[in-house]
Amino acid sequence: MRCYAEKYCKKNKNHCSESCSGYVILKALYKLSRIPERYCYNIPLVPERSDLSAFEELKNFMETVEDRVSAGDGLYIWSEGVGNGKTSWACKIMSYYFRKIAFKTGIENEGLYIYLPSFLDDLRMSYGEDTDPDFQEVLSMIKNCKLLILDDVGAERSSEWVNERLLSIINSRIMSGLSTIYTSNLSLEDLENTVGKRISSRILGSTKEIHLVGKDKRGGVK
Numbered sequence: 379m380r381c382y383a384e385k386y387c388k389k390n391k392n393h394c395s396e397s398c399s400g401y402v403i404l405k406a407l408y409k410l411s412r413i414p415e416r417y418c419y420n421i422p423l424v425p426e427r428s429d430l431s432a433f434e435e436l437k438n439f440m441e442t443v444e445d446r447v448s449a450g451d452g453l454y455i456w457s458e459g460v461g462n463g464k465t466s467w468a469c470k471i472m473s474y475y476f477r478k479i480a481f482k483t484g485i486e487n488e489g490l491y492i493y494l495p496s497f498l499d500d501l502r503m504s505y506g507e508d509t510d511p512d513f514q515e516v517l518s519m520i521k522n523c524k525l526l527i528l529d530d531v532g533a534e535r536s537s538e539w540v541n542e543r544l545l546s547i548i549n550s551r552i553m554s555g556l557s558t559i560y561t562s563n564l565s566l567e568d569l570e571n572t573v574g575k576r577i578s579s580r581i582l583g584s585t586k587e588i589h590l591v592g593k594d595k596r597g598g599v600k
């Protein structure tokens with residue numbers, strides 16, 4: 379059986395079973411987080427020279443993630459290009475957070491991953507209707523979880539309605555002192571042109587900006 383702790387657990391791998399409390403807690407945390415399966419396990423990320431200092435900052439954030447989450451600090455990870463580790467880093471940081479808190483607190487409202495373009499589409503489709511309990515859970519977690527990933531900000535189909543919803547989510551998280559990691563293909567200036575200043579300035583004020591410039595590495599590092 380495969381465990382999310384496979385890369386760091388010190389227990390004898392021959393004894394992995396559903397009766398291991400670590401396995402059970404992590405499985406629950408990951409399930410609630412909705413991180414896509416391929417980002418749940420360790421992805422070794424190799425920096426290009428141009429991304430060395432950005433990787434150092436990301437690593438530093440990751441290694442102090444419990445404090446960062448307590449302080450409500452966030453990240454804005456962006457690059458013009460695709461496939462250079464934005465989503466991987468965001469999920470890696472959340473995984474590290476789960477590793478740190480697994481035995482310390484409950485599993486409710488810890489971490490949630492949202493692919494923003496499809497989430498906002500779903501929200502629009504279901505608006506004003508009785509949504510299913512699964513979606514209700516997402517809506518509750520998005521406003522309350524301690525660490526949220528909003529993946530691909532600025533790639534959603536923009537409209538006034540969408541921007542108002544997004545603003546409400548971001549604003550309520552900032553007011554509650556909750557951490558959010560954003561990824562985007564847009565610089566903060568370009569984001570302002572896409573989603574408006576009210577959103578972009580709140581993101582700017584609540585995150586550290588990390589700019590990646592490496593090439594597309596989908597399909598392997600060349």
Ligand SMILES: Nc1ncnc2c1ncn2[C@@H]1O[C@H](COP(=O)(O)OP(=O)(O)O)[C@@H](O)[C@H]1O
Binds near residue numbers: 426460595598
């Ligand atoms: N720095 C890197 N080193 C090694 N592989 C990488 C790196 N960045 C991305 N990859 C590979 O590319 C895939 C896509 O990366 P992803 O984080 O989804 O890119 P994006 O920046 O578009 O979000 C990853 O699953 C990983 O296999």
Ligand SMILES: [Mg+2]
Binds near residue numbers: 464465466529530561
């Ligand atoms: Mg991505």
